Amino acid sequence: MTLKSPTPHTPKIDISLLQTFHLVAKTGSFSAAARELNISYQSAANHVRRLEQLYGTQLVKAEKGSREITLTAPGRAFHASLGPELDTILARISLLMRDVHSVMRFGVPQALFHHFFPEIVRQVRESHPDTELNFFERDTVLASMMVNGELDACVCERFFGDPSISQVLLGEYRLALVYPQQWGVTLSSPEDIAAFNQRDFITYEPGQTVRSRGIDFLSNYLGGPPANLTTVSGSTSVMELVQAGLGYAIVAEWVASAAEDKVKWMPLDDMQTVKVYFASPAFLSQEPVLVHTREICRNVMGFKS
Known part of the structure; x- marks a missing residue:
């Protein structure tokens, strides 16, 4: 059976799809490839299925009830043509990240940056003094910046659901309602929020997770x-x-607990917690500097997971 080339109308293949297929072929399982790339089993399987759709033929097959896979004849031919070239590309990317003048472009929401990142930056700087750090505090555009290759990593409060991006859950945090002490009221339960019906709700710009959840809750x-x-x-x-x-x-x-005396606050235990993820391009998910930075973020933030 001849492996078809993508038609001119087929979208360009993301290198992360090729990397996943390459690892699945080498290890003989989706789970092993997923562990290597730090993505879920389902994401690894979806990468290969997407590649099969692009080429119009089955590349791998699995026995029913077994997680081990074997390559089809087209799959073996495809993998043989990929091998050394793909390894070379990935190695060069890794070298670029470790270059003495390397730059890490990092996106993070403003609240997370102000509260946690002074310590994170200090630890990253101690471990990787020759890496230039460029931060972007633009929560609403982090997803598009990641997909467009404008960021090497980000800490975010959304799951992007894009196969080209690896996301690892760092943990989650609770939300709280804050209000001025000068109003002379004390809230003891969410039912008391009705007293603020004619008051201004101060919130974030459209597209931010806390804004949409806050409006729904209120x-x-x-x-x-x-x-x-x-x-x-x-x-x-x-x-x-x-x-x-x-x-x-x-x-x-x-944020609420660190506020000054001018503010009162009430924890919102019944409100959905906000998950915090560390995201990077899938093909860089095992790059040493990024892996170390991810663990620094996890330790400093100390969220429950």
């Missing part, structure tokens, strides 16, 4: 979405407005 206690919204771009601005008595907000619990 709607249950206000009889509908908050009537008055004030939108800002980051947690620092949110807290400044709350401290000035201009409204209430929903923020990460660790």
Whole structure:
């Protein structure tokens, strides 16, 4: 059977699909390849299925009830043509990341950066003093920046669901409602939030996880979405407005607990926690500098997982 080449209308093949297939062929299983790439078993299987769709033929086969796979005749031919060239490409990428003048482009939401990243940067700098660090605090565009190759890694609060991006769960955090002390009220349960029905809700710009979840949560206690919204771009601005008595907000619990005396806060135990992920291009998921940085993030943030 002849392996078909992609047609001119077929999307370009992502190198992560080739890398996954290469590892599946070498190890003989999706699970082993998934461990190597730090992705899920299902993601590894999906990568290979996508590659098969692009080439219009089956590349691997598995016995029913077994996780071990074998290559089909087209799969063996395809893998033989990939081997050394793909290894060379991946090795060169790894060398670039370790180059003495290498640059790590890192995306992170502003709240996470302000609270955790001074210590993370200190530890990364101690371990990799020759790596230039470029940070982008732009939560709403992290997904597109990753897909477009504009970032080498990011810490994010969303699961992108893109096969070209590897995401590892670092943990999760709770949210809290913060409000000005000068209002002279004390909330003891979410039912008390109805008292804020005519107050301004200070929140993040559209597209941010905490904004959408906060509006949904408040709607249950206000009889509908908050009537008055004030939108800002980051947690620092949110807290400044709350401290000035201009409204209430929903923020990460660790932002609320670090607030000054001008603010009161109530943990929202019934609200869905926010998951925090470390993301990188799939083909760089085992790059040593990124792996070490991921573990530094996990240890410093100390979220429950």
